[in-house]
Amino acid sequence: MARIAVVAGDGIGPEVVAQARKVLDAVLPGIEATEYDLGAARYHRTGEVLPDSVLAELAGYDAILLGAVGDPTVPPGVLERGLLLKLRFEFDQYVNLRPSRLWPGTTGPLASVKPNEIDLVVVREGTEGLYAGAGGVLHRDTPAEVATEESLNTRHGVERVIRDAFARAGRRERRKVTLVHKTNVLTHAGSLWARAFATVAAEHPDIETEYQHVDAAAMFLVTQPQRYDVVVTDNLFGDILTDIAAAVTGGIGLAASGSINPERAYPSMFEPVHGSAPDIAGQGVADPAAAVLSTALLLDHLGHSDAARRVTEAVAAELAARTSGTPRRTADIGDRLAASAAS
Amino acid sequence: MARIAVVAGDGIGPEVVAQARKVLDAVLPGIEATEYDLGAARYHRTGEVLPDSVLAELAGYDAILLGAVGDPTVPPGVLERGLLLKLRFEFDQYVNLRPSRLWPGTTGPLASVKPNEIDLVVVREGTEGLYAGAGGVLHRDTPAEVATEESLNTRHGVERVIRDAFARAGRRERRKVTLVHKTNVLTHAGSLWARAFATVAAEHPDIETEYQHVDAAAMFLVTQPQRYDVVVTDNLFGDILTDIAAAVTGGIGLAASGSINPERAYPSMFEPVHGSAPDIAGQGVADPAAAVLSTALLLDHLGHSDAARRVTEAVAAELAARTSGTPRRTADIGDRLAASAAS
Ligand SMILES: CC(C)[C@H](C(=O)O)[C@@H](O)C(=O)O
Ligand SMILES: CC(C)[C@H](C(=O)O)[C@@H](O)C(=O)O
Numbered sequence: 043m044a045r046i047a048v049v050a051g052d053g054i055g056p057e058v059v060a061q062a063r064k065v066l067d068a069v070l071p072g073i074e075a076t077e078y079d080l081g082a083a084r085y086h087r088t089g090e091v092l093p094d095s096v097l098a099e100l101a102g103y104d105a106i107l108l109g110a111v112g113d114p115t116v117p118p119g120v121l122e123r124g125l126l127l128k129l130r131f132e133f134d135q136y137v138n139l140r141p142s143r144l145w146p147g148t149t150g151p152l153a154s155v156k157p158n159e160i161d162l163v164v165v166r167e168g169t170e171g172l173y174a175g176a177g178g179v180l181h182r183d184t185p186a187e188v189a190t191e192e193s194l195n196t197r198h199g200v201e202r203v204i205r206d207a208f209a210r211a212g213r214r215e216r217r218k219v220t221l222v223h224k225t226n227v228l229t230h231a232g233s234l235w236a237r238a239f240a241t242v243a244a245e246h247p248d249i250e251t252e253y254q255h256v257d258a259a260a261m262f263l264v265t266q267p268q269r270y271d272v273v274v275t276d277n278l279f280g281d282i283l284t285d286i287a288a289a290v291t292g293g294i295g296l297a298a299s300g301s302i303n304p305e306r307a308y309p310s311m312f313e314p315v316h317g318s319a320p321d322i323a324g325q326g327v328a329d330p331a332a333a334v335l336s337t338a339l340l341l342d343h344l345g346h347s348d349a350a351r352r353v354t355e356a357v358a359a360e361l362a363a364r365t366s367g368t369p370r371r372t373a374d375i376g377d378r379l380a381a382s383a384a385s
Numbered sequence: 386m387a388r389i390a391v392v393a394g395d396g397i398g399p400e401v402v403a404q405a406r407k408v409l410d411a412v413l414p415g416i417e418a419t420e421y422d423l424g425a426a427r428y429h430r431t432g433e434v435l436p437d438s439v440l441a442e443l444a445g446y447d448a449i450l451l452g453a454v455g456d457p458t459v460p461p462g463v464l465e466r467g468l469l470l471k472l473r474f475e476f477d478q479y480v481n482l483r484p485s486r487l488w489p490g491t492t493g494p495l496a497s498v499k500p501n502e503i504d505l506v507v508v509r510e511g512t513e514g515l516y517a518g519a520g521g522v523l524h525r526d527t528p529a530e531v532a533t534e535e536s537l538n539t540r541h542g543v544e545r546v547i548r549d550a551f552a553r554a555g556r557r558e559r560r561k562v563t564l565v566h567k568t569n570v571l572t573h574a575g576s577l578w579a580r581a582f583a584t585v586a587a588e589h590p591d592i593e594t595e596y597q598h599v600d601a602a603a604m605f606l607v608t609q610p611q612r613y614d615v616v617v618t619d620n621l622f623g624d625i626l627t628d629i630a631a632a633v634t635g636g637i638g639l640a641a642s643g644s645i646n647p648e649r650a651y652p653s654m655f656e657p658v659h660g661s662a663p664d665i666a667g668q669g670v671a672d673p674a675a676a677v678l679s680t681a682l683l684l685d686h687l688g689h690s691d692a693a694r695r696v697t698e699a700v701a702a703e704l705a706a707r708t709s710g711t712p713r714r715t716a717d718i719g720d721r722l723a724a725s726a727a728s
Pocket of ligand 2: 226227257
């Protein structure tokens with residue numbers, strides 16, 4: 043039986059994770075889950091972000107379910123670099139998977155797009171690029187100050203994430219992969235990405251391919267999101283594009299994500315894209331849908347694709363049945379989803 | 386009288402620039418304009434992108450009006466790096482100005498946003514960041530290949546563009562500046578941007594300020610574009626965000642831009658954001674609105690704010706009067722705009 047680590051985290055994290063666990067227990071009874079106390083609260087209490095001993099323990103799990111970490115009182119970068127990105131990098135989670143669907147029963151902000159018309163997945167590189175942390179500051183706070191950030195891209199890292207994108211496209215209906223980069227300006231990294239993409243594409247003559255500059259893709263995600271199936275892109279572009287994709291499908295409240303090591307050499311991590319939302323924490327009104335959808339990605343990753351499908355369908359049915367204006371309680375939604383996914 | 390250089394360029398460039406010149410002649414009779422043949426066509430004919438002698442000549446003008454350069458037959462980067470970015474960098478055009486309005490009479494893709502509710506301007510840094518071209522490729526086409534891109538940020542470059550943003554906000558009604566960066570991941574450059582922003586903000590207690598991560602800003606530009614007044618950001622983030630802003634205000638067909646050296650030590654350059662659109666070139670159907678609005682930015686930069694206002698109002702009236710489905714001829718629109726702006 044699978045063993046997972048649960049990092050409920052801060053703000054609404056614990057509330058939504060509690061619902062995700064209800065659903066997990068319902069579809070996979072006997073799954074072993076161990077709670078880890080990490081995030082802003084622990085940082086304030088102990089000064090620790092991710093002790094080495096905890097990192098070593100986490101490495102032993104099959105997967106990690108994360109709620110949300112962060113709080114405005116923690117300086118920028120501390121939890122991001124020290125916890126989230128540390129886990130992505132240490133556990134070689136090179137596929138950052140972010141599906142976006144406009145679910146039946148929901149309305150996005152776009153006047154002309156109907157439910158089911160958006161169904162895309164962004165395969166964002168998770169272990170390289172500008173997220174490597176390379177760079178520095180010289181002559182701080184003087185007129186001569188200079189600050190650098192370096193994007194590091196390896197053939198190894200780029201090609202493997204592109205391979206993953208093509209493999210996913212091969213399992214989908216439309217079988218199309220869009221590469222997004224900025225090859226006309228970032229000519230060095232762009233050239234590597236374009237050549238690696240061409241190599242992998244040549245091995246998949248059955249899959250349609252296209253290339254777009256990141257600025258054009260950002261625009262088309264707003265004007266024609268229907269055109270995308272699988273999008274593969276670098277770490278920073280993926281960060282931005284997935285928030286646009288979330289926005290056009292009704293906001294990050296429904297967006298799920300997985301930071302995946304496809305070979306399962308290390309645990310993969312699943313988390314809603316939304317943050318800790320301190321403003322609504324503790325009121326029992328947070329929507330657990332994104333956390334539950336992240337659980338479906340977790341199940342799929344662990345090979346329980348049937349359970350994953352049932353969880354996803356339970357969320358879809360829940361969203362389709364929602365009537366606007368009806369007050370929603372986090373725990374009730376979790377109960378309904380657990381019951382519906384179990385059956 | 387002002388002397389301007391005109392680079393009509395490729396595709397629809399010459400068609401839309403012809404209309405912009407009609408308007409310019411109408412509001413500023415006697416303006417001296419000299420045509421320069423640059424772009425994909427010249428590159429294919431002569432192999433030249435921007436000869437040093439032409440660069441030196443261009444330096445003598447008060448401003449440059451550009452239509453569009455580029456063609457799918459030119460390798461990525463050649464015209465971008467060799468012409469557009471070369472001019473931005475050589476002429477120290479550090480303010481890349483991109484206003485976005487949802488004009489009366491037009492409909493954007495967002496169901497809940499009404500005309501006039503979006504009225505923002507992005508002040509994008511134009512001479513630094515990842516556009517510096519720093520980086521390289523090693524072990525090309527081997528498994529050991531690595532490619533880098535380096536973002537270079539100076540206190541000098543960052544502070545001056547932030548100052549420009551605050552100055553512009555001070556001349557607008559809402560007096561608000563949003564800094565967009567990714568300080569939680571790009572901690573080195575982010576720290577420089579945040580500290581420079583704080584310094585300039587402290588000198589402008591009358592101006593409201595806020596900070597957003599680029600992913601959040603990309604999302605809010607879709608879900609709540611009304612909230613923005615002046616946005617200041619780095620070169621690459623600005624590239625992406627301005628295309629989103631264009632998308633939510635009806636597409637890049639209406640988006641104008643200026644690459645500005647505010648001190649007028651060098652000529653500034655004004656161009657529609659749209660490209661050369663080879664698919665519709667030569668048919669006389671391209672919309673010259675973005676080129677004409679870019680001309681308004683040019684007039685404003687040269688101190689002819691009254692003429693600039695008349696041109697902008699002419700475009701606004703033209704857009705408000707458009708009935709969907711009516712065929713539009715590029716030259717007719719130019720004639721109407723020239724007549725209306727002149728009066
Ligand atoms: C919190 C931050 C480090 C993170 C990122 O930039 O990857 C977040 O925005 C995300 O998309 O998961
Ligand atoms: C053509 C390209 C170099 C350019 C840029 O990236 O700045 C364009 O996208 C723009 O926004 O003006």
